[in-house]
Amino acid sequence: MAQRKRSWARDAFWMTLSVVLMIIIWDLCVRIFKIPSHLLPGPIEVYKSGAKNIVPIVAHSGWTILAVLAGFIIAVAVAVPLAIVIVLSPTAERMLYPPMVAIQSIPKIALAPLFVVWFGFGVVPKVAVAFLICFFPIVVDTIVGLRSIDPALIQLARSMGATPRKIFLKLRLPGALPSLFGGLKVASALAVVGALTGEFIGSDSGLGYLLISASGMLNTALLFAVLVVLSVLATAFFYLIEVLERVLIPWHVSQRAHAH
Amino acid sequence: MNARLDIADAVDAANPVAADRAFIDIAGAAKTFVGQDGGAVVALEGVDLKIRRGEFVSIVGPSGCGKSTLLMLVSGLVEPTGGTIRIAGAPVTGPYTDLGFVFQTDLLLDWRSVLGNILLQCDMRGIDARKHETRAQELVNQVGLKGFESKRPFELSGGMRQRVAICRALLLDPPMLLMDEPFGALDALTREQMQIDLQTMWQRSQKTVMFVTHSISEAVFLSDRVIVMTPRPGKIRAILDVDLPRPRDLHIHETPGFSKIVHEIRVMFQDMGVIHR
Numbered sequence: 001m002a003q004r005k006r007s008w009a010r011d012a013f014w015m016t017l018s019v020v021l022m023i024i025i026w027d028l029c030v031r032i033f034k035i036p037s038h039l040l041p042g043p044i045e046v047y048k049s050g051a052k053n054i055v056p057i058v059a060h061s062g063w064t065i066l067a068v069l070a071g072f073i074i075a076v077a078v079a080v081p082l083a084i085v086i087v088l089s090p091t092a093e094r095m096l097y098p099p100m101v102a103i104q105s106i107p108k109i110a111l112a113p114l115f116v117v118w119f120g121f122g123v124v125p126k127v128a129v130a131f132l133i134c135f136f137p138i139v140v141d142t143i144v145g146l147r148s149i150d151p152a153l154i155q156l157a158r159s160m161g162a163t164p165r166k167i168f169l170k171l172r173l174p175g176a177l178p179s180l181f182g183g184l185k186v187a188s189a190l191a192v193v194g195a196l197t198g199e200f201i202g203s204d205s206g207l208g209y210l211l212i213s214a215s216g217m218l219n220t221a222l223l224f225a226v227l228v229v230l231s232v233l234a235t236a237f238f239y240l241i242e243v244l245e246r247v248l249i250p251w252h253v254s255q256r257a258h259a260h
Numbered sequence: 261m262n263a264r265l266d267i268a269d270a271v272d273a274a275n276p277v278a279a280d281r282a283f284i285d286i287a288g289a290a291k292t293f294v295g296q297d298g299g300a301v302v303a304l305e306g307v308d309l310k311i312r313r314g315e316f317v318s319i320v321g322p323s324g325c326g327k328s329t330l331l332m333l334v335s336g337l338v339e340p341t342g343g344t345i346r347i348a349g350a351p352v353t354g355p356y357t358d359l360g361f362v363f364q365t366d367l368l369l370d371w372r373s374v375l376g377n378i379l380l381q382c383d384m385r386g387i388d389a390r391k392h393e394t395r396a397q398e399l400v401n402q403v404g405l406k407g408f409e410s411k412r413p414f415e416l417s418g419g420m421r422q423r424v425a426i427c428r429a430l431l432l433d434p435p436m437l438l439m440d441e442p443f444g445a446l447d448a449l450t451r452e453q454m455q456i457d458l459q460t461m462w463q464r465s466q467k468t469v470m471f472v473t474h475s476i477s478e479a480v481f482l483s484d485r486v487i488v489m490t491p492r493p494g495k496i497r498a499i500l501d502v503d504l505p506r507p508r509d510l511h512i513h514e515t516p517g518f519s520k521i522v523h524e525i526r527v528m529f530q531d532m533g534v535i536h537r
């Protein structure tokens with residue numbers, strides 16, 4: 001336990017150090033090469049712009065966070081049961097898999113304009129794009145996880161008189177969690193891409209909208225401020241899932257640490 | 261031979277079905293697998309074997325000759341493509357659960373502690389695990405894993421993991437044990453200790469044991485009878501009685517009687533071309 005805490009503290013230390021170093025290098029580059037601020041503003045300028053626009057940035061962030069989380073959560077809620085059905089029933093697999101792959105082959109970004117036509121300019125089309133884009137990796141990784149069980153383990157359980165239900169709940173499902181979390185991490189990044197895409201296409205809210213309008217006004221400092229906020233939000237989302245992983249499957253996380 | 265067998269005989273005499281003294285009765289058992297490419301793999305062919313209640317039988321044979329398959333057929337986990345299996349007179353048609361099965365790999369669950377893995381027996385059977393915690397702890401102590409009960413499998417060595425798998429099979433004190441190379445992952449010293457402990461446990465508990473191993477001397481040391489199998493398709497080449505007194509200790513390796521049987525089996529493998537001169 002003590003060891004784990006210390007390594008958390010160490011992680012935080014190195015992360016802070018690398019961020020501080022990057023900011024210093026950024027600042028030095030801008031000063032030394034005299035880069036015009038409409039191309040690359042210095043960190044202080046970006047900070048000032050962010051501080052000045054803090055109210056709109058927070059408000060627009062709220063919309064983006066909503067779209068990302070809603071799209072992601074709906075995707076999990078649909079993808080995981082679907083993966084279970086596909087694994088349990090060959091018929092379901094034959095029926096559901098081809099249309100899924102077909103949908104997956106369409107670039108989701110291409111659907112964003114259609115969603116604007118269907119759902120208007122509100123948050124719904126963004127949720128829809130975020131959902132679609134992170135749905136597939138979750139399904140696939142959950143299926144892979146559920147299938148990864150050692151057939152001999154099922155035999156062992158049967159020799160103990162276990163029912164199929166028990167084998168599923170106590171062996172297959174926990175065994176699938178590491179792979180499922182792999183899918184969730186990929187999906188967490190994709191959900192942000194999806195929501196932003198939706199906001200680019202047609203919107204009057206969200207960080208994607210703010211980016212487009214800052215770019216239209218050649219307000220590069222604001223553009224960078226929004227980018228920084230975006231990357232902080234996306235990173236926070238990713239780590240949220242990591243924390244969840246540590247809580248739910250500590251056995252897997254510590255095993256991974258062990259292997260390093 | 262000893263008191264233990266006399267009791268077993270008395271039990272069998274009282275039971276008309278087991279009167280022929282076969283607790284496990286394998287008659288003409290055969291198994292052909294359909295391979296991934298659609299081709300047939302004959303794993304076992306016409307295996308006849310009767311095992312008495314309380315008997316310790318080892319199976320030796322080259323890799324791929326169907327030893328594991330034979331245990332799977334006996335446990336009812338895999339259906340034979342020919343012949344029948346009876347246990348205590350009743351034909352085996354589905355998984356036979358009144359046994360402890362040690363598989364060739366340890367099959368420990370990463371998300372359970374050592375104790376939790378042993379108690380998997382209870383969870384799978386729908387028995388209250390708390391009632392068997394004491395017994396699980398005793399077994400852990402017996403196999404020298406005291407202090408490791410709350411460790412996760414990845415913190416254990418291969419040999420330790422296999423010992424946990426053995427404890428899991430023994431937890432509910434089953435009358436029958438199927439063991440598929442249980443000591444394969446152990447170092448030589450631990451292996452000899454485990455052989456002695458298994459013999460002691462078996463002598464005390466009168467379990468019927470089918471024990472698969474690659475080690476000829478291990479088979480002879482432990483068994484009442486050693487079944488020698490041919491290369492695939494697996495058939496029984498010979499059944500050897502091991503009439504050495506029990507309890508046996510490790511010095512039995514140096515006795516002429518022991519060496520003679522080991523030699524006999526080795527010659528058989530040479531004749532079958534499994535071991536080259």
Ligand SMILES: Nc1ncnc2c1ncn2[C@@H]1O[C@H](COP(=O)(O)OP(=O)(O)OP(=O)(O)O)[C@@H](O)[C@H]1O
Pocket residue numbers: 293294295301302303321322323324325326327328329330364492
């Ligand atoms: N599920 C299966 N599907 C197809 N072929 C199989 C299957 N299980 C076993 N076999 C084949 O049957 C033969 C016997 O396998 P088995 O595992 O019983 O051998 P074994 O004697 O236990 O070998 P080893 O000593 O290496 O463990 C092998 O040729 C193997 O390829």
Ligand SMILES: [Mg+2]
Pocket residue numbers: 327328329364440
């Ligand atoms: Mg085998």
